[in-house]
Amino acid sequence: MVSQPEPAKEPAVNSSLQLMIMLLIICIVLAILGLNAWSMLASYQRDIRETEENATNLALSLSRQAEDTFLQVDITLRDLAERIENSSDDPASLVPLQEIMKTKNENLPQVLGIFFYGNTGKWLATSSGEANPTGDNSDRAYFRYHQTHDTVEMHIDNVVKSRSTGQFIIPVSRRINNADGSFRGVLLATVAVDYFKQYYGYFSLSQNDVLSLLIADGHVLYGRPYMDRVMGKDMSVSPLFKRYLADSTFGTATFISALDGIERIYGYARLKRYPLVVAAGYDKADRIKQWRNDSIGHAIGSLMLIMIICALGYVIIRQVREGMVTQYELVKVRNQLMQLNSNLEMMAMIDGLTGLSNRRFFDLSLDEHLRQAFMHKRPLALILLDVDYFKNYNDRYGHVAGDICLQNVGDILRHLPGRKNDVVARYGGEEFAIILPDTDIHTALTVAENIVHLVRQRRIPHESSQLPSGVVTISAGVFAAIPTTADEDKRHMIAHADKALYLAKSSGRDCAKISQI
Ligand SMILES: Nc1nc2c(ncn2[C@@H]2O[C@H](COP(=O)(O)OP(=O)(O)OP(=O)(O)O)[C@@H](O)[C@H]2O)c(=O)[nH]1
Numbered sequence: 001m002v003s004q005p006e007p008a009k010e011p012a013v014n015s016s017l018q019l020m021i022m023l024l025i026i027c028i029v030l031a032i033l034g035l036n037a038w039s040m041l042a043s044y045q046r047d048i049r050e051t052e053e054n055a056t057n058l059a060l061s062l063s064r065q066a067e068d069t070f071l072q073v074d075i076t077l078r079d080l081a082e083r084i085e086n087s088s089d090d091p092a093s094l095v096p097l098q099e100i101m102k103t104k105n106e107n108l109p110q111v112l113g114i115f116f117y118g119n120t121g122k123w124l125a126t127s128s129g130e131a132n133p134t135g136d137n138s139d140r141a142y143f144r145y146h147q148t149h150d151t152v153e154m155h156i157d158n159v160v161k162s163r164s165t166g167q168f169i170i171p172v173s174r175r176i177n178n179a180d181g182s183f184r185g186v187l188l189a190t191v192a193v194d195y196f197k198q199y200y201g202y203f204s205l206s207q208n209d210v211l212s213l214l215i216a217d218g219h220v221l222y223g224r225p226y227m228d229r230v231m232g233k234d235m236s237v238s239p240l241f242k243r244y245l246a247d248s249t250f251g252t253a254t255f256i257s258a259l260d261g262i263e264r265i266y267g268y269a270r271l272k273r274y275p276l277v278v279a280a281g282y283d284k285a286d287r288i289k290q291w292r293n294d295s296i297g298h299a300i301g302s303l304m305l306i307m308i309i310c311a312l313g314y315v316i317i318r319q320v321r322e323g324m325v326t327q328y329e330l331v332k333v334r335n336q337l338m339q340l341n342s343n344l345e346m347m348a349m350i351d352g353l354t355g356l357s358n359r360r361f362f363d364l365s366l367d368e369h370l371r372q373a374f375m376h377k378r379p380l381a382l383i384l385l386d387v388d389y390f391k392n393y394n395d396r397y398g399h400v401a402g403d404i405c406l407q408n409v410g411d412i413l414r415h416l417p418g419r420k421n422d423v424v425a426r427y428g429g430e431e432f433a434i435i436l437p438d439t440d441i442h443t444a445l446t447v448a449e450n451i452v453h454l455v456r457q458r459r460i461p462h463e464s465s466q467l468p469s470g471v472v473t474i475s476a477g478v479f480a481a482i483p484t485t486a487d488e489d490k491r492h493m494i495a496h497a498d499k500a501l502y503l504a505k506s507s508g509r510d511c512a513k514i515s516q517i
Pocket of ligand 1: 386387388389390391392394398399400401402403428429430505
């Protein structure tokens, strides 16, 4: 069957591609942000860890230095104490001792002076050789300590101002006993606070970083940089003493200093031999600032990358959108052309005067129906119709009226109660043709006779007709057959129908006749 072309559907603008590109860009941006955040967090944790390690290492190194410093003093005092305890109470015996004290003092840069006080606090011998005859050190804390404590181990006391030099000193002392173990006096070495000040000054630290040397009971011997504020201060309430030193001899801890309210990352170490503690604290905010400064370049780079990706994404989405709009326009134009083409094809298939299918459509349809009938072994019928005495009609009423007459006949044929697959066409001039698929000769004859009857019934006046009715009539030739070959000759079928039409004409017109094979 010849079918009319269907109009193409308009394609919907497909936005899923844009959505996918946008999703891809969002994923990339999120991945960059995530990686960046992860890398910044990792570098922050690494920096903090490194600071903790540095603080611990520094504290351990300072504890080693303090240990060595006091060990030298300890050995010296032990040696001198032995000498004193082996000497008599005779003041003359102290003269060579003073010489030895002097020599030993010269070999100890951290020691300002060495002193021997009697059991009343009186000055008996000094490394400088100038014993103050009226001097009395019995009020000093270290003196009172030894008075009341039997131990002969070295004692380190709180920082005091030296009575001989006016400098801040760390008193390092030993108890001297008589042969019977009673208190004979105190041997003292004054360690210069400046010695530690100088040594701790070698380290390059930022403004709020601290280094401290403390007695294990929490009293500060030296603290950089707040020497005046912290010297001698009791820091035993600090988390360092309360919590951390209670659990370990060295390590790291982060807490807010009770002294200045600054949070620091501390490294701490307790000395092995002496009741001393060293702490090194790095200002945490300063380290975070350094980390931020290091990370900012990285963050700016990532931000620029994100901006470039977004810009590229925008350009791609725009191009895709433009491409799709162009494609949409092209499809639209194509559809319009197809519609136009379809209309033209329709026009090429329709007879302009009657609105019925034209001869071209009839030919194509007959070919198709013959193929179908052969395939299904079903009969196919053809009716040819011809207006009787139409030349006379034209002559009598004119060609315009003749056209109207043909339109009226066409109208009758168009409104026949036929089937969907029936083809009614204007065959040419005043001739019409009807293809009836799956129809035998008898049924086709009945259809033809009905048409003849309908035209007559319309009672279109035809005074020039040779028939007595005086109205327009038609004659019909009918043929039907089951095609025997795939290419059943179309002309053979038309010839038979035409023969039947001739028979109808010659039989007096206004009737339908069949042609038998
Ligand atoms: N008005 C009009 N006349 C047409 C048209 N096509 C063919 N004709 C005329 O139809 C007439 C056909 O005449 P004939 O073939 O002699 O047949 P007839 O006069 O109908 O006689 P029979 O067929 O023997 O009954 C001719 O005069 C054609 O000019 C058309 O489209 N319009």
